[in-house]
Amino acid sequence: MTDNDGYLPLPKGFTTIAIHEAQDPEQWSHHEIVTPITMTSTFKQDEPGVFKYQYGRIGNPTREVLEKVIAKMECAKYGACFSSGLGAITTVIGLLENGDHMICMDDVYGGTNRLFLQIATKFGIEVTFADGDVDSFERQIKPNTKMIFVESPTNPTMRLCDIKAITSMAKRYKVMFVIDNTFLTPYYQRPLLLGADVVMHSLTKYMNGHSDIIMGALVTNDDKLGEKIYFLQKAMGVVPSPFDCSQVLRSLKTLALRLKKHQANSLVLAKYLETHPKIERVLHPGLPSHPQHELAKRQSSGHSGMFSVYLKGDLETSKKFLKSLKYFALGGSLGGAESLIALSTKMTHTSVPKDQRDKLGITDNLIRISVGIEDVEDLIADMKYALDQI
Template identity: 55%
Template sequence: MADQNEYLPQPQGFATTAIHAFQDPEQWDSMAVVTPMVASTTFKHYDPENFKKYEYSRCGNPNRDVLENCLATLDNGKYGVCWSSGLGAATAVLNMFTVGDHIICGDDIYGSTNMLFRQVCSQFGLELTFAEANNIESAIKTNTKLIWVESLTNPTMKVFDIKSIAEIAHKNKILLAVDSTFVTPYFQRPLNFGADLVIHSISKYINGHTDVIMGVTITNNEGIYKKLKFLQTVMGIVPAPFDCYQVTRSIKTLALRMKQHMKNSLEVGQFLEKHPKVEKVLHPGLPSHPQHELFKKQSSGCSGMLSFYLKGGLAESKKFFDSLETFTLAGSLGGYESLVELPSLMSHDCIPEDQRRVLKITDNLVRMSVGLEDTEDLIKDLKKALEKV
């Protein structure tokens, strides 16, 4: 395992905050230690113009409030707004802008986010430019309003320099949004480096149990928060109370889970680097990653995410997947179970082929979400499968 001292210090009190923030039992009449699940869609008024706190569950719900406030605190933010999915969060952010506004997006992002930006932005009348990290400043126009990047990109594991991009954005009076799904607030807090917005697909590591679809936006900017809160109410992209209840439960073990994901993924990555059937490993926590030093400057550690290139092509990839037993061939990531997928035919098949070629999303690029199983079993499974390639 990498020397933790090489990274930023771990956030102090993270696990305590995740367990207790905004969850004081004395706020409930029952004094329940676990936040009660409130399924009611509507709430009684004192009279037509007055109600106690909640009016209608789309506008506000006790379970959602607890989760939003706790998640904001974990990311060192003031305001959190939860959505029914990670893409719902992205959709809401896009709706902050208007016809004629220009958005710059990092070149390597989740396939469905790419499709949302390419195919839906144009219907909104928004202009869009995809740009590499080194070309973001040159892509700025007079009507640029937003820069959107992933802090660790999906699936080629590029690292964007959040602080440098934030300085460029603010110099030009542009907002910076950072999708930090792959790293989580336990390992990275983009607001600390100048980001205006942090986005997470809660469906992944934050929930961590592969049983909830949800997203969140977090900010310290009151104006942005008010816009997003308004959009949450009028667009209705809201998560269910039970899902919020589930995630509030899940984040209590986030620190423990992320430590183990990091340990497991580093051991798996080190094994893959030495294997003769593997062409290249992309893991920001390994010294072989070209941006390893940058990653350490803005992170406290790494998650279970890595990608690697098999020697060969589609036929070899299929042989590899067919031979796995402990790893599951499936989309998504960040759960306790280890998953693998082929981005070119799965998560990123919606990206135009010419763009996939530029990004090197080839038929031998395997994306891996290393879970919480015993590492010895994971490596044994990989070794057996690679022998069949």
């Protein structure tokens, strides 16, 4: 076990899994080194009801390889891919029934908030929000509570949940614990090993990392949940294309390499911004100034390129700053090779009620930053120039 700056050790064999898991060339007719893209909607059956693959929505060889790789990376028995991150969360809703109650962390991606409040509630699912502290979740528990859903770190205020503590509490009440692990990926955080029941990813982000596909995934070690997830994948049809699956398989081979660069760049940039007179506050779990820095080290192996800052100013200040950037593109995604930047109040969290945004600190001067893998000196110079304009 090697030192990792006080964090948990990095997972061993991670890139070997990405390159070799379920990808033996001899299983393919032409012994391809790269998993073939099986672009077909249906498959020929040996006789009625006798087949290896039946229909593209139900199963596809390219998708199956990707699901096995992601499951192995998360130390999971079951993995299923979906046509988007929200498609994966929609499937999570499918694990519940009319009359069930779920507790969601109050600080989550705006699309998640919208899905739960405006869609899930229409199907008779009761949704309440709680602070990320374990006690706040426990206070919300009811006899019909069936699920707790969190992000850690959160989008965009970079708060952390104590995964082990929430797991312990959820198990006492026999409540399913689901965590969105998009920001850290299984390279930096493995929630199933900390006790979570289901882990969700927006593969669109770091797992793919090239800003060219949209996809999601769910993994679990629970046999019953695994069977339910596969059934819902088939029954709801929220499946990705084989081509997109191939793109993610390609990207996972460099995930560890990319994340190390994302992490290094984000720390250098965050440290620079902490000293800048026009920055009010930097929110980065990898910095000692983050109030949950020690928790980050206890439950993760590092941090990605994601962090947020508060500018000294108002909405007009933020707009002027964002317009002055050259390398940081104004865009509502994250995790790509290219650096992106977002104003959450006007972009990713517009569907979250303003009073809830204000309570969470998602204000017009909060800037979310996705640091790419460019040369960090250029990124610092870009930030310096834009800050000089305000």
